Amino acid sequence: MSDVLLIDRRDGVATLTLNRPESMNSLSVELKETLRDALRDVSNDPVVRAVVLAGNGRGFCVGQDLREHAAQLESGDAPPLSTVTEHYNPIAQTLADMPKPVVAAVNGMAAGAGAGLTFACDFRIAAKTAGFLLAFANVALSLDSGVSWTLPRLVGSARATALALLAEPITAEAALDMGLVNAVVEPDRVLPAAQELAARLAAGPTAAYAAIKQSLAFAATSDLQSALAMEGELQARMGATQDHRNSVAAFVAKQKPTFVGH
Incomplete structure (x- = not known):
C-alpha cells in the first residue's frame, strides 16, 4: 500500500488517513487510486465493522491536486477531468454503498472533492478550526465527488445552491448550525472522537x-x-x-x- 494513505485496523475499526500533509492532502492520482482501492477493500472485509476517514497534518483535504492537474492539462495526455469517472465517482459510490458506518474526522479545511469525501460519509466530526469550501466554481468547474447528490440531502437545496455558487468558506460552527456536521470538538479531540464513535458503531448491529x-x-x-x-x-x-x-x-x-x- 502506498504511503500516501495510512491504514490502521484495530478492534473492528479501519482508519484511513490521507497522508500528503505537505500539500494539505490534495488528491493526486496516486492518492485517489489508493483511496479508491482501499475503500473497496475495507468495504469487503468482514473483520472491519466501521470506518474512519481522516487527514494528516493541518488540513483534511483541499481537493484536487491542481499542480498535477495543470501539468496534465498542459500535456494533453488525458481527456480533461477523466479523473471524475476514473476516481471520484467510484470513491463516492463506494462510500455511499459501504455496508458499515463511516465517520469523517475533519481536522482542518475540507475543500472541493475533499469536502465531497466528508459529505459521502455517515457522520462528520469537525475540529473547531476546520472549515468547508466548495471551490469548484472558483476554477470554473461543476460539482463532483457526489456533492450534487449528498449536499442537498444534508442541508437542503437552497443552502447547497448558495454554498456551490458562491464558493465561500464556512466555519465548523456554521457547518454545525446547518446540520452539515454532527459535532465540533477541540482540534486534538477530532480523531479520538471519531474513532470512539466508530468503535461504538463497530460494537453495534x-x-x-x-x-x-x-x-x-x-x-x-x-x-x-x-x-x-x-x-x-x-x-x-x-x-x-x-x-x-x-x-x-x-x-x-x-x-x-x-x-x-x-
Whole structure:
C-alpha cells in the first residue's frame, strides 16, 4: 500500500488517513487510486465493522491536486477531468454503498472533492478550526465527488445552491448550525472522537446498520409504495438474523446484547 494513505485496523475499526500533509492532502492520482482501492477493500472485509476517514497534518483535504492537474492539462495526455469517472465517482459510490458506518474526522479545511469525501460519509466530526469550501466554481468547474447528490440531502437545496455558487468558506460552527456536521470538538479531540464513535458503531448491529443505510438511500429516490416494499423486504431479512434474536432475548432478560453482524 502506498504511503500516501495510512491504514490502521484495530478492534473492528479501519482508519484511513490521507497522508500528503505537505500539500494539505490534495488528491493526486496516486492518492485517489489508493483511496479508491482501499475503500473497496475495507468495504469487503468482514473483520472491519466501521470506518474512519481522516487527514494528516493541518488540513483534511483541499481537493484536487491542481499542480498535477495543470501539468496534465498542459500535456494533453488525458481527456480533461477523466479523473471524475476514473476516481471520484467510484470513491463516492463506494462510500455511499459501504455496508458499515463511516465517520469523517475533519481536522482542518475540507475543500472541493475533499469536502465531497466528508459529505459521502455517515457522520462528520469537525475540529473547531476546520472549515468547508466548495471551490469548484472558483476554477470554473461543476460539482463532483457526489456533492450534487449528498449536499442537498444534508442541508437542503437552497443552502447547497448558495454554498456551490458562491464558493465561500464556512466555519465548523456554521457547518454545525446547518446540520452539515454532527459535532465540533477541540482540534486534538477530532480523531479520538471519531474513532470512539466508530468503535461504538463497530460494537453495534452492523447488519442492521447496513440495511438502514440501504433503506434510506433507496427511499431518497423512490415513491412511498416502493419505499414501504423495500422496508418490508429488509425487515424480513433482519428479522432472520442472529443479531435480532440475540438482542430480543437480551432485552427480555434485561441484559446487554452482543452483536455478531449477521
